[in-house]
Amino acid sequence: MKKMIDLRSDTVTRPTPGMLAAMMAAAVGDDVYGEDPTVNALEAKAAALLGKEAALFVPSGTMGNQIAIAFHTRPGDEVVCEAMSHTYNFESGAGARLASVQFRPVQGQRGVLDPAAFKAALWPKALWLPRQSLYVLENTHNFGGGAVVPLTRVRELTAIAREHGLRRHLDGARLFNAAVASGVSAAEYASHFDTVNICLSKGLGAPVGSVVAGRTEDVAEMRRLRKMFGGGMRQAGYLAAAGIYALDHHIERLAEDHRNARRLAELLAASPALSLDVSVVETNIFFVDMTPSAKIPAAEWTRKCRERGLVIDPVGERRVRFVTHLDVNAEDMETAARIALESLG
Numbered sequence: 001m002k003k004m005i006d007l008r009s010d011t012v013t014r015p016t017p018g019m020l021a022a023m024m025a026a027a028v029g030d031d032v033y034g035e036d037p038t039v040n041a042l043e044a045k046a047a048a049l050l051g052k053e054a055a056l057f058v059p060s061g062t063m064g065n066q067i068a069i070a071f072h073t074r075p076g077d078e079v080v081c082e083a084m085s086h087t088y089n090f091e092s093g094a095g096a097r098l099a100s101v102q103f104r105p106v107q108g109q110r111g112v113l114d115p116a117a118f119k120a121a122l123w124p125k126a127l128w129l130p131r132q133s134l135y136v137l138e139n140t141h142n143f144g145g146g147a148v149v150p151l152t153r154v155r156e157l158t159a160i161a162r163e164h165g166l167r168r169h170l171d172g173a174r175l176f177n178a179a180v181a182s183g184v185s186a187a188e189y190a191s192h193f194d195t196v197n198i199c200l201s202k203g204l205g206a207p208v209g210s211v212v213a214g215r216t217e218d219v220a221e222m223r224r225l226r227k228m229f230g231g232g233m234r235q236a237g238y239l240a241a242a243g244i245y246a247l248d249h250h251i252e253r254l255a256e257d258h259r260n261a262r263r264l265a266e267l268l269a270a271s272p273a274l275s276l277d278v279s280v281v282e283t284n285i286f287f288v289d290m291t292p293s294a295k296i297p298a299a300e301w302t303r304k305c306r307e308r309g310l311v312i313d314p315v316g317e318r319r320v321r322f323v324t325h326l327d328v329n330a331e332d333m334e335t336a337a338r339i340a341l342e343s344l345g
């Protein structure tokens with residue numbers, strides 16, 4: 001069977017043989033009773049890596065973010081975030097349904113908020129205004145094209161949030177991509193937030209799972225919310241073992257995904273039918289816009305690519321997202337570029 005190069009997302013990876021072996025060998029117990037040693041070990045490891053007191057293993061990034069939102073807010077509150085944030089746009093409206101909050105999206109630049117724009121979106125306190133109780137920052141920013149929110153900006157934005165009495169949650173689905181790309185540790189980024197969510201099933205290559213970390217008493221309350229949201233799992237150690245393996249073996253190698261993304265972007269940028277700024281490709285995600293000289297729309301381009309072995313998805317009529325990950329290598333980038341360019345005509 002022809003190898004398909006799937007660059008739709010970094011969630012498409014399969015466990016490596018080493019990861020599968022770790023999963024098979026996991027010691028397990030009933031995690032709702034707190035008796036799964038491997039889940040407990042994953043939570044302790046993630047908390048230490050993020051510089052937090054405690055952590056909670058959850059089935060998905062969406063659940064991690066939504067548990068944090070529900071924990072930090074009361075019904076009717078407003079959550080402030082960047083306009084293209086995952087929590088606001090791509091979590092099936094969960095904030096409105098599960099926590100009964102509304103969002104105040106503020107337009108950023110490649111997902112990075114300007115402090116003045118952020119300040120302008122903050123309400124004074126008044127009876128008739130929504131209570132703004134939480135600020136959510138996404139790093140790296142998925143729809144910002146994998147942009148790293150620099151530490152200096154994180155400091156500025158979280159300081160403004162703190163001054164206005166807002167709690168701070170970090171959607172760090174790809175926090176380790178930000179850490180590897182910038183040389184700033186995940187714990188340093190996380191230190192500016194009350195809670196942080198990291199995904200094990202994206203660039204880190206685990207099949208399932210995320211971890212939310214924070215203060216011990218906050219995590220205890222979020223554990224209750226996890227059960228309420230249906231995320232209490234039993235012998236989850238088989239999955240947690242994959243997470244431990246991912247944290248031990250797959251963080252430093254994210255640099256390879258970043259190099260592959262940059263190389264692919266450079267190859268694609270050579271075509272007059274495509275528009276992209278290679279200099280902003282910092283991590284493993286980038287977007288390509290089709291110029292007027294491209295004769296076909298994105299849906300047709302991606303369909304032709306798929307027939308030739310490259311799987312990519314349109315995210316607009318003339319826009320496509322590319323994401324590199326553990327299951328593709330440098331050689332695949334050359335093949336992917338060739339297929340993508342050939343399929344334009």
Ligand SMILES: Cc1ncc(COP(=O)(O)O)c(C=O)c1O
Nearest residue numbers: 060061062063086138142171173
């Ligand atoms: C930035 C960000 N946050 C959260 C999530 C949600 O993760 P999950 O798909 O595991 O629910 C994603 C998923 O792509 C994401 O990109």
